[in-house]
Amino acid sequence: MQLCAALDLPSFEENIALAETLKAYDIWLKVGFRSYIRDGKKILESLKEINPGFKIFLDLKLYDIPNTMADAADEIAQLGVEMFNVHASSGKKAMHTVMERLGENPHRPIVLAVTALTSFDNESFREIYGEDIDVKATQFAKDAYASGIDGVVCSAHESALIKAETHKDFLTLTPGIRPFGEAAGDQQRVADLNMAKEELVDFIVVGRPIYRAKDPKAVVERILSEI
Numbered sequence: 485m486q487l488c489a490a491l492d493l494p495s496f497e498e499n500i501a502l503a504e505t506l507k508a509y510d511i512w513l514k515v516g517f518r519s520y521i522r523d524g525k526k527i528l529e530s531l532k533e534i535n536p537g538f539k540i541f542l543d544l545k546l547y548d549i550p551n552t553m554a555d556a557a558d559e560i561a562q563l564g565v566e567m568f569n570v571h572a573s574s575g576k577k578a579m580h581t582v583m584e585r586l587g588e589n590p591h592r593p594i595v596l597a598v599t600a601l602t603s604f605d606n607e608s609f610r611e612i613y614g615e616d617i618d619v620k621a622t623q624f625a626k627d628a629y630a631s632g633i634d635g636v637v638c639s640a641h642e643s644a645l646i647k648a649e650t651h652k653d654f655l656t657l658t659p660g661i662r663p664f665g666e667a668a669g670d671q672q673r674v675a676d677l678n679m680a681k682e683e684l685v686d687f688i689v690v691g692r693p694i695y696r697a698k699d700p701k702a703v704v705e706r707i708l709s710e711i
Contacts, residue, residue, distance in 0.1 A: 485680065485711045488512035488541055488657070489704065490691030496523045496530075502694075503534050505701050509708065510537035512567070514689055520544065528563055539566040541657075541687075545598050547571040550578040554585035561592055569637055572597035572624035573613075579631035594655065597628035598637040599646075602660035618642055622649050629654055635686065640675035643683035657687035663707050664693070677710050 491499040542565045586592045599621035609617045625636045625646040635655025643656040663677045697703045
C-alpha cells in the first residue's frame, strides 16, 4: 500500500509549503482540478524541484469522446506525471483508445479509471446509474480491465471485490481515507487504514487529515509507519 497526499489547498503557495514540509518522503502527491486549473504545469514542475522523488497523480478524470480523451492522455503523458485517471463510464472504446494511443512505452503514466465517486451514497448513485454501487462499480472495473487500463479509482468498500472480479494485480486507488477515524466531511464511503489493508488497496489518498493537521509531517510519518 502506498500513500498519496492530496494537494487541495486554496493557493499555490499553501500547496508548495505542504510539499516542502513533506519533502523527506518519496510519496505520491495528488494534483486535482483546483490546483491544476489555477497553477497548470508550474505546480508539477515546482513539486519535482522540491523532491524529484515525489510521484505525481494528476487527478483530472477525463471524460469525452474517445479521440478527444486520447489526445488529452497523450498530452498528459508528456507532462512527466506518474499517474492520471479517466472515467470508466466513458466506455470501453474510449478507454481502449486512450491505452492504444499511449502505446507500449514503458515510461507511460499509470492510467486508472474512476468507477464511482466516493461522495455518492447508494441512493444518489442509483438515481444516475440505475444500479447499486457495488454492482455498477464492479462492472465499470471489469470494463476498464478489458480495455487495458491499469486499475481503478474506487472506495475501499469495493476494492477486494474488484480484484476478485478482475485480477489480483489490477490496481485500486481509494480516496476518502480517514486513516485514524477522522471526520468524513462530504465523503460518504470512507475507510480507515485497517479497512484499506483488509480490502487490499494499493494506493490510499489522504487529504484533509494531513493538510488540516497542526503537524502534517507527523501525520504522514504515522501513516507510513502503519502501512
